């Protein structure tokens with residue numbers, strides 16, 4: 232399975248948590264601190280388990296997530 | 305674990321036609337997802353320079369701040385009439401009418417039905433969130449039976465105000481539309497199907513096939529008084545049983 236990592240723009244995130252539900256690996260959670268909008272934001276607590284499936288990014292209404300995939304060279 | 309010989313490639317990022325600025329939508333609002341799908345389609349079809357986006361009245365009234373194409377604002381409900389005029393004068397442009405349920409099925413019912421019946425070569429994207437979002441959560445023509453809203457505090461009573469209107473089924477009684485489909489954006493699988501349908505309704509216009517309509521069941525956590533998590537479930541539990549997903553009409557062109 233492909234490996235990768237999410238890049239989360241915490242200032243864009245509104246804390247809706249839709250990505251947390253959508254992640255099949257269950258490696259996303261809400262932060263305990265707040266961003267400049269006063270919202271909690273998503274963090275990835277175990278990026279090494281990310282499969283770069285893009286589910287979190289696809290459902291994010293605020294385009295706060297980018298996905299990188301590791302490719303062998 | 306990361307392989308030492310691995311390189312890193314960006315596989316998902318914002319569509320180019322989506323403006324890089326935070327949107328004003330509430331947390332978990334479906335409009336943001338739909339804007340992303342529409343701009344992905346515009347990018348893939350390479351039509352950014354010839355698209356005219358018509359913003360409606362509703363929460364997406366400022367959508368032209370986010371979608372980086374030419375645009376026009378229509379009065380509440382009038383978007384299909386504005387689209388008709390724009391398309392008849394600018395036949396080489398791609399005209400996209402984006403409308404909520406209050407806009408498309410209440411104040412704009414006449415424009416909706418007649419533009420479809422004339423078979424105008426336009427694209428209509430209908431965001432059905434079963435409520436008037438912008439004005440604070442009043443009952444819409446698509447609010448479900450017994451759904452509580454600001455103007456139906458005891459729940460919608462169909463004996464009093466009629467049954468919720470199914471737009472796809474209604475338009476499917478007309479001859480002229482070439483494509484009618486209902487989708488949803490409440491989970492990744494449904495979003496991927498919506499992505500295909502949005503691309504199709506835009507592409508049909510590029511290929512001059514004719515009037516194409518997509519209805520998208522979309523979350524309005526604020527208007528529904530729900531968390532975003534509960535709102536995505538509510539689409540499965542309450543909306544989809546009444547508004548079944550799927551394609552209603554798909555006419556292919558003779559000359560493609």
Ligand SMILES: Cc1ncc(C[n+]2csc(CCOP(=O)(O)OP(=O)(O)O)c2C)c(N)n1
Pocket residue numbers: 361362363364380403404405406407408411431433435436437438439444524
């Ligand atoms: C002629 C006119 N009548 C009424 C209004 C008030 N109004 C603004 S938005 C809206 C309804 C919005 O609901 P919908 O179209 O479902 O879009 P949403 O906000 O849910 O995305 C209404 C009635 C208006 N702006 N103009």
Ligand code: SF4
Pocket residue numbers: 236237253254255256257258259275280281282283284285286287288298
């Ligand atoms: S890309 Fe997939 S596995 Fe990785 S964080 Fe997002 S949803 Fe989870």
Ligand code: SF4
Pocket residue numbers: 239243244245246247248249250251272273287290291292293294295296332
């Ligand atoms: S889906 Fe987007 S806005 Fe919502 S919590 Fe996740 S990153 Fe934040």
Ligand code: SF4
Pocket residue numbers: 328329330332333334335363433437438523524525526527
């Ligand atoms: S009121 Fe509803 S439709 Fe409007 S931005 Fe908020 S969640 Fe979206």
